[in-house]
Amino acid sequence: MDKIISDLSHHIRLNKGFFLWMGFLVLALLACTYAYILQLRYGLGVAGLRDYISWGLYISNFVFFVASSLVGMLISAVLGLIGLKWVHPITRIAETIAVAFAAVAGLVIVMDMGRPERLANVFIYARFQSPILWDVTVITTYFVISLLLLFIPMIPDMAVLHKRFGSLPSWLKPVYKTLSLNWTDHPEQNRIIHRSVYILLILIIPAALSIHTVTSWLFALTVRPGWDSTIFGPYFVSGAFVAGSAAVIIAMFVFRKSYKLQDYLTDLHFNNMGKVLVLVAFVYLYFNINEYLVPGYKLKRADAVHLSELMTGHFALMFWIVQLGGLLIPIILLLFRSMRRPLPLTLISIAVFIGAWFKRYLIVVPTMSHPFLPIQHVPENFRVYTPTLIEIAITLFSFILVLIIITLISKFFPVIPVVETARDKGLDPLKRIES
Amino acid sequence: MKRPFYILLLIISTVLQAEAQNPAWIVPDDQKGKISLLKFTPDMAKQGEVIYMKNCQSCHGIPTKKNFAAIVPSPGDLSEPIVGNQKDGELFYRITTGKAPMPEFRNILTEDERWTVISFLRSFHKGYVQPDPEKLAASAGRRIKLSMVYDTAKRKIMVKAVELTKEGPRPAQGAVIVLFVQRYFGNMQMADPKTTSESGYAGFEWPQDLPGDKAGRVILSAKVSDPTGSMQEAVVRDTLSIGVPTDKPALTDTRAMWSTRDKSPVWVILTYTLAVIVVWYFIIYIILSVLDIRKIKELNL
Numbered sequence: 001m002d003k004i005i006s007d008l009s010h011h012i013r014l015n016k017g018f019f020l021w022m023g024f025l026v027l028a029l030l031a032c033t034y035a036y037i038l039q040l041r042y043g044l045g046v047a048g049l050r051d052y053i054s055w056g057l058y059i060s061n062f063v064f065f066v067a068s069s070l071v072g073m074l075i076s077a078v079l080g081l082i083g084l085k086w087v088h089p090i091t092r093i094a095e096t097i098a099v100a101f102a103a104v105a106g107l108v109i110v111m112d113m114g115r116p117e118r119l120a121n122v123f124i125y126a127r128f129q130s131p132i133l134w135d136v137t138v139i140t141t142y143f144v145i146s147l148l149l150l151f152i153p154m155i156p157d158m159a160v161l162h163k164r165f166g167s168l169p170s171w172l173k174p175v176y177k178t179l180s181l182n183w184t185d186h187p188e189q190n191r192i193i194h195r196s197v198y199i200l201l202i203l204i205i206p207a208a209l210s211i212h213t214v215t216s217w218l219f220a221l222t223v224r225p226g227w228d229s230t231i232f233g234p235y236f237v238s239g240a241f242v243a244g245s246a247a248v249i250i251a252m253f254v255f256r257k258s259y260k261l262q263d264y265l266t267d268l269h270f271n272n273m274g275k276v277l278v279l280v281a282f283v284y285l286y287f288n289i290n291e292y293l294v295p296g297y298k299l300k301r302a303d304a305v306h307l308s309e310l311m312t313g314h315f316a317l318m319f320w321i322v323q324l325g326g327l328l329i330p331i332i333l334l335l336f337r338s339m340r341r342p343l344p345l346t347l348i349s350i351a352v353f354i355g356a357w358f359k360r361y362l363i364v365v366p367t368m369s370h371p372f373l374p375i376q377h378v379p380e381n382f383r384v385y386t387p388t389l390i391e392i393a394i395t396l397f398s399f400i401l402v403l404i405i406i407t408l409i410s411k412f413f414p415v416i417p418v419v420e421t422a423r424d425k426g427l428d429p430l431k432r433i434e435s
Numbered sequence: 436m437k438r439p440f441y442i443l444l445l446i447i448s449t450v451l452q453a454e455a456q457n458p459a460w461i462v463p464d465d466q467k468g469k470i471s472l473l474k475f476t477p478d479m480a481k482q483g484e485v486i487y488m489k490n491c492q493s494c495h496g497i498p499t500k501k502n503f504a505a506i507v508p509s510p511g512d513l514s515e516p517i518v519g520n521q522k523d524g525e526l527f528y529r530i531t532t533g534k535a536p537m538p539e540f541r542n543i544l545t546e547d548e549r550w551t552v553i554s555f556l557r558s559f560h561k562g563y564v565q566p567d568p569e570k571l572a573a574s575a576g577r578r579i580k581l582s583m584v585y586d587t588a589k590r591k592i593m594v595k596a597v598e599l600t601k602e603g604p605r606p607a608q609g610a611v612i613v614l615f616v617q618r619y620f621g622n623m624q625m626a627d628p629k630t631t632s633e634s635g636y637a638g639f640e641w642p643q644d645l646p647g648d649k650a651g652r653v654i655l656s657a658k659v660s661d662p663t664g665s666m667q668e669a670v671v672r673d674t675l676s677i678g679v680p681t682d683k684p685a686l687t688d689t690r691a692m693w694s695t696r697d698k699s700p701v702w703v704i705l706t707y708t709l710a711v712i713v714v715w716y717f718i719i720y721i722i723l724s725v726l727d728i729r730k731i732k733e734l735n736l
Contacts (some may be wrong), residue, residue: 128699128707129692137707139713148718152725183730188729204718220618377502 035393053385058112060360065105071244072098073208095150100405102143156419159183225306226367241280243356246349257422274340326355469524475554483555519560581671606635617654656722
């Protein structure tokens with residue numbers, strides 16, 4: 001038991017590596033904050049956004065963040081409720097990613113607002129018919145449920161570490177004590193925790209499906225080519241599982257290396273996550289084929305323009321790199337067991353993750369760049385969207401913020417559930433506490 | 436031996452034929468001399484600018500800015516000498532009749548409005564001097580006055596044309612009358628133009644199923660169609676209660692997806708509210724019960 005505690009918690013301390021990494025992140029964040037100050041002062045014109053293409057990097061990034069956060073539901077709820085034991089060490093990583101991305105996703109929308117001080121108007125003048133109100137509602141809800149799913153299973157860990165982990169930094173002790181809620185492994189306490197988690201796991205499934213379905217409706221409830229699709233909901237949800245699973249694999253690899261968790265995040269876990277990734281990627285591939293083949297067969301006029309822009313036109317290079325390098329080739333590679341070993345799997349996941357980001361760009365921007373009515377009498381930069389440096393910096397800002405949140409949660413709390421791991425191994429954490 | 440030559444000739448003539456698909460826009464000689472009866476003033480040019488921005492700018496762009504639309508044949512910038520060197524009558528004819536893809540403004544703008552637009556264009560043409568309207572006023576053509584009534588028995592709109600002469604008014608025979616009814620977007624022409632009879636009347640069959648407003652009112656206008664310019668412009672507008680009373684609520688009057696918040700469909704409000712209440716009930720319930728963990732001491736051990 002002591003070994004498990006020290007193995008899973010030894011990283012909880014302030015060390016040089018942490019300060020270096022956080023220092024780097026905070027400096028980068030400050031640099032990017034300057035870009036946002038410029039945007040606040042001079043308006044959205046400092047970004048490449050114009051009248052016709054008014055959704056660009058920010059909205060693509062928002063969709064990507066919502067997508068990445070969805071994996072919390074897949075791992076904890078879907079795989080967890082089925083009763084797969086191997087997901088236990090991964091659930092907290094998945095929830096951490098979910099919390100971080102969901103928290104920043106809302107902020108990304110604020111960054112895309114020309115007058116962010118009028119944010120309250122979204123609520124004051126909210127229309128029940130507007131998918132934007134639905135989106136704000138479900139993302140908030142999903143964030144709270146994910147936060148609870150991260151925190152509630154951690155209660156026993158807090159108590160055990162507070163009592164038994166000698167090298168817990170003293171400044172963290174009151175935090176642990178408060179968050180442990182006087183947990184003493186009392187059966188009634190465990191019953192409450194178990195029941196709460198169970199309800200949340202059921203609740204998070206519709207909530208998670210809603211957030212990404214509603215996000216897809218922001219597009220699909222219009223008639224524009226490329227968005228006017230009835231399968232946009234499941235298309236987005238399956239794509240989200242791909243991005244999220246890749247994110248979890250990358251995080252697993254990083255935590256395993258930097259927190260020395262080789263005994264707990266084994267090749268088995270990577271192999272299984274590789275299988276999960278290839279499964280969801282197949283589902284996503286299926287929706288991709290639907291999404292391009294069906295309009296491609298009918299070739300309605302506006303769809304034809306859209307598809308030729310994607311496949312042979314302005315966006316062709318990005319499109320084919322994303323579809324082949326971010327989806328098809330990874331699927332083929334992942335069918336081989338040797339490719340599901342930690343290092344190759346992580347490299348493939350990085351390709352998938354980057355591909356997933358550009359895929360969102362390909363969903364948002366091309367449709368905006370050819371509206372039904374011709375673009376006339378406008379300067380050239382109204383026709384072709386090019387993200388500006390300031391815009392890229394502000395997008396990086398959101399990524400850095402996600403990394404900071406993930407770093408803080410993973411650094412000061414056990415990445416792998418301690419009590420659950422002990423119980424899975426037949427150990428009993430409570431006896432020593434009582435003594 | 437001669438066959439290749441003929442084939443070549445055929446091809447060349449076909450190509451030339453295709454090239455000639457876009458013949459020059461010729462203004463009849465008798466139209467070129469037409470001039471405005473109103474004096475062009477800076478005020479008039481300003482009014483003309485308003486009409487121009489509404490009706491012409493989308494293709495011709497703003498004069499001197501050369502930002503006309505990229506369509507074939509090119510609409511061109513109307514401040515250019517190629518327009519400036521034309522006579523008033525030529526411009527008036529082109530605006531009036533149009534030539535695809537340029538629409539005809541015969542029934543869109545009144546004669547005065549067309550002249551107002553020309554006065555705006557003329558403000559860009561250097562060295563333009565307006566022909567004196569006074570001289571022509573006397574010989575400007577016949578003056579016609581129109582009126583209209585609905586003949587219930589015949590179910591006809593009767594338009595009466597009266598010519599105002601020095602000797603006094605008398606029925607105008609042979610005037611071509613066009614009748615319009617106002618719809619959502621502009622005027623719709625009713626039936627074919629009719630020529631007035633000896634007594635100055637032109638009768639138009641009135642359809643019995645044409646929708647009017649709540650009270651069945653429709654707005655009608657009749658005008659004299661006179662491409663030769665032998666008559667002065669004559670228009671009459673009248674509101675008659677002869678349409679089918681139609682009480683369609685405006686699209687934003689009822690509850691609908693596209694309406695304001697106060698007019699949301701009830702099912703949307705209910706679904707949204709219910710979903711929020713159910714989910715947040717459980718969330719708050721869980722938060723409260725988890726906080727209860729603190730109160731449970733080791734009582735039963």
